Amino acid sequence: MSETANRADRMRWPALYVLCAGTLMIVLDGSIVTVALPTIGSALHFSQTSLSWLVNAYMIAFGGLLLLSGRLGDLIGRKRMFLTGITAFTAASLLCGLSGSQELLITGRFLQGVGGAMASAVTLGMIVTMFTEPREQAKAIGVFSFVAAAGGSIGVIAGGVLTQAVGWYSIFYINVLIGIVIVALAARLFQPDRGLGFGAGADLLGAFLVTSGLMLLVYTINKAEEHGWGSAHTLGLGAASIVLLAGFVLRQAKVSSPLLPLRLFRSRYLWGANVVQILFVAALFGFQFLLALYLQSVNGYSAIETGLAYLPGPIVIAAISLGLSARLMTRFGGRTVLLAGLVSTVAALLLLARLPLHATYTMDVLPAVVLLGAGAGLALPAVIGLAMSGATLSDSGLASGLLNTTQQIGGALGVAALATLASSHAQNLLPSAESAAAASTYGYRLAFGVAAGLLVAAFLLTATVLSSPKALPPRPSEGGTPSDATDASASARSSAGEIPQGPDGGTDPGASSAGAGRARLERS
Template sequence: MPSTSRLALGVIAASTLMIILDGSIVTVAMPAIQSDLDFSPGGLSWVVNAYLVAFGSLLLLAGRLGDLLGRKRMFVAGTAVFTAASLLAGLAATPAVLLAARFLQGIGSAMTAAVGLGILVSLFPSGRERARAIAVFSFTGAAGASLGQVLGGALTDALDWHWTFLINLPIGAAVLALAGPALPADRGLGLRAGADAWSAGLITTGLMAGLYGIVGVPTHGWASPLTLVPVLTGAALVTVFFLRQFRARTPLLPPTLLKVRAVAGANLVQLLTVAAMFAFQVLVALHLQNVVGYGAARTGLAMLPAAVAIGAVSLLVSPRLIGRYGERAVLRAGLALLVAMLVLLTRVPAHADYVRDLLPVMLLAAGFGLVLPPLTQLAMSGADERDAGLASGLFNTTQQVGSALGVAVLSTLAAARTDALTRYGDARPEALTGGYHLAFATGAGLLALALLAATLLLRRPTPSPTPGTPEAIGMSEARSITPVS
């Protein structure tokens, strides 16, 4: 791997680390933010939701604009927006300022993340080097998630919550300083190659409305007009968007990309997997805090072994297994491990012993390290140089939509089950544990569906016969036979 390519990979990895770190670090600091800025319980959720709505709704558009205007240009601009918004969030003294900063962070994250994978696959077109690069990319994501949980508790306890945002500044500055010389220059295709304004407005507005409704489900419930109106509106707009892609002169999302089975299948598998993994990433932490009685910093440390296992497997094990057995086999093996992990979590008792009851099960999260690298490779396999940013944006969009659905569905089920058990007379710890068990079981079901989709949709394509072989000659002769009427 040339030194310039390694430097570019380092820049992309650092940017990914910053974005993932920001997404996980703030969750641990939420109680301190609420106390300091006097957030209402409903308003506090928008510290996370404002970021998620902006990020998830703009990824597809940002990815396509990166292809048209230049991916390097989009990456640098997004990093600058995100870094400036992090400074604004770190200095926020009112809820309104913090929420505005979080929305701007989401915009910057979308601009950067949407094209990061596109730049990466352009730098590493195929083969073992691409597998290694994607493994580093996946490792960075796992490291950012675990580091965010640990740093969030440590910074909040040692300093204050402002530093959970200010920590982004040195990383953002380093990325901006190195992006110029490290990333390859690209002029883009030009806006005339695919800038259908109606499509852009439909998909952005549709995703924003849908995500707005979904993230409010834990507060309002599924039957509330505050949920149903934006979700149904968003679904209608997204449907119109897809219909338009077949008629637009310059479609924002060319239908030919979604006709590639690996691309469509990988995005569906990711949506189901990410939705299910909310049961592990968030609900296990809530169990440790609300039932076992851990503090924020201790919870982050307790979750660290799982993240280390995910990172180590994605970086060191997954590329070798992919090289030997192929992406599809490794993906199915990883999904099977994750199904087993969530099934075993349904048996964890209320007052669990960490070493005996939780640690062995959590180490099965290493299966996610087997899932993400091959899934990323498959999702990008149908993209050429013209559409790499779009494929990257699509992959990130399904990730964010899956995350939002996981939060909405699994947290609602857990809360409803907890309330029911409380009414039946169960003590609070047992009722909470029963709610988490239902969410774990539902997550296992979603992962089983992901495994089924991976098996059916991501079958290895049948290779074409080599020219000159008996098989090829036979097929040619069969095609030349004129049917008898």
Template sequence: MRRTNSSAPRSRWSALVVLCAGQLMVILDGTVVSVALPSIQHGLGFSSSGLAWVVNAYLVPFGGLLLLAGRLGDLVGRKRVFLAGLGVFTAASLLCGVSQDPATLLASRFVQGIGGAVTSAVTLGMVVTLFPQPRERAKAIGVYSFVQSAGGSLGLLVGGALTQTVGWHWIFFVNVPIGAVAALAAWRVLAPEQGVGLGRGTDVVGALLVTSALMLGVYTIVGTAGRGWASAHTLGCGAVALALLLAFVVRQAKASHPLLPLRVFRSRDVSGAMGIQALMVAGMFSFQFLCVLYLQKVLHFDEMRTGLGIFPVSVAIGALSLGLSPRLIARFGPRAVLLPGLALIAAGLAALGRVPVGGSYAVDVLPALPPLGIGFGLAMPALATLAMSAATPQDSGIASGMFNTMQQIGSAFGLAVLSTLANARTDALLGNGTDPAPALTDGYRLAFRIGACLVAVSLLLAVTLLRSPVPARRPRTAEEIPVPENAAH
């Protein structure tokens, strides 16, 4: 199942391009919809409360199925799972584009979330298997991390351009030819895998428990925007989700063939990277979501200008993820690269926490973007390297699914908490007679500061928990470095 060094380098890098193309399509869809929401509401007659479910109907199955899909990749072969996910995602995108009423669009978005989860869950595991040598793996993970990190910002630009020029339907239609080409290329380029077999890991009870727990948990978090954190619905659903998750952990400790082998978490680097990633993404989401609102509602940017305004972050992420970060990780180790990355993200969010009402993009927003992009371009490849450091070839799919699951949980949690706090501050000020623009700005400032605090906590955890060894000052060539089956605990 594992690719070896005998694989032609060109074919391995071609496979990486195909994997990242499929992943980019899924990542773009997570944000490309956000700038088109007003047009979708006008075109299909969504209510204000129902409009949020254009996003949530995708997030709930996406966050809930990543873990299960990752394990299925280990059992039946990651290529099969990747192709199945691409097929479902592409077909659902077509259904989204032809939707003529809210119910059809929401149902199609739910199916699209299933396809996105199945595609994303196995991608990182396939990247790690394709590139077993540390230095090449660092470069490959840098490419993957660029797609993960910059895809969200690129989605804002693409969504704004398509919505303004040809209409919101095309944010979904554009996925159809891309998905078809990616699936054909994946069929030709990716090596076939047999997996370890369903008989060696079919934990049906565990699968039902964790999928139910994660889907209910994401549903509960995204529903807090309308119901509040202290409502009976939120508390009740949250308690059930936690109970299901606890039952899943107990099941995994006792099952002969667990869905999620708990040995994956014996490494402090792996466990720490998962938690750090969730907090970092939760904080960073205040930028991706609320900076867009600040540009549109306070500075009155249109969709295209908003996408262009965020684009410098994508440029910085690309420059770091594709170039400098892999070399730094290979030379100094992922922990040494992660720490300054988290510090830069926190500094960028803190700078956005000072945006004024009558602000200027060039003076008040643009200076905060390079630290965010550079920091994320450093931190994301380092976290991916740490999270996969203890994964064996048989467990790389589940480790990949877990890494993506923590990202989705962090995103949902960040969106729910930060938007709720921002809205509460704004509503309080409006109730006291404050004008809309100052009230909105004060709410956004609060959310940016809370986001900076979340990233600062992740930095503290990285300093105290991670024990990543520093490579030798003068590393050997990739061919000379042995490939460990398991990272040291």
């Protein structure tokens, strides 16, 4: 092995930790800002309506630019895209901290969303290209999944502490310090990658259609609770976003260098896992949002107490995703682990669907938090592994951006739909309920029950669409030889849970390979 290859091998795990630090900074920022909103509103004299733009401006930019950023990462190089994104996010955080007006802070939040999308869109693509051996890749994805899943709960605690102890501006300044360290380490640890070049897919019209369509869709979802799901505002903007996205799909079917090659969706693992992720994340984000409201508005918890109530969840996620999930995926396959995670999460939401008016934390809340942490720790690494097994190495940045896009859309849709459902049901029951708190509790219970239904649908989809097919003959891909394609096929099947089983139930060592890893599912 050459000296360059040896150095790249040694640097893989430190590079993974830097990627996860960037993801954690971006994830933390969202929940930290949410906790600080009342304080920011008082300091800068935001109205209740205008305050929501601190969330919406970020979500619109982040959700709208993920897919485009993922493809640009494939074209110009993922290292360059990640560094540019973290730099932009850091600079925007400094702008937010220095803001003395509403307009400047909202602008800073929008620019944070742009930088966050650029960095997040290529992270998974970088991970699957650094770790091609199935067992190591499963372990690396487990580390990433822990950061993505647990970061929100950690941010609730950090946001409360920083806002109360220092001031709201400190939640942005902390990003500046972290961002500088990440850029310095990434520039040293990441291996250079040239990218495919703009001639391989610079579809400007397609970029405009998908970016504007996704931005409009995220905006529509976020404003649906304010205007109502059946209002002319929601239906009109929703229809316009669908027209833009439909135009994008038609464009991709005809253009010679598409931004999103439709051949990707020949892989049922890629499209099936993305649909499952939308349903799972909708339920997960809905849980985080609704349980926080229930604990604070019904049971009188403070912001810090609410964050501490969530703390067992990240601990369980860490215990499972930082090692156990990788071993389980290697032994039983990604599909089986995903099904187990969905069962655990359904059980958690069904427990929450019977919450009493005045809950006891250890009896009524803690079991659900633990079960949901276990479900997330199992399901998220598995769904990521299944989805990324359906993309070639050259398309891994795009597949990463697609996964992040469906995650963002699922989260926005879940929070908006479930919050609206809980609120409207509570309003309907208010005249006959014994108190406003009781009506709110019934609303939350209904929403948790619906969230459980979403996960039942995800379970059925996983059991049918993501079932393991029979082995198919290997096909050379991306210029590889037949033997290369066989290695890549074995690696991709291992990530998806399809490697033939040995007599002891473990993976057949002769069937697993550390080949290219992603070519198996891109077939004519």
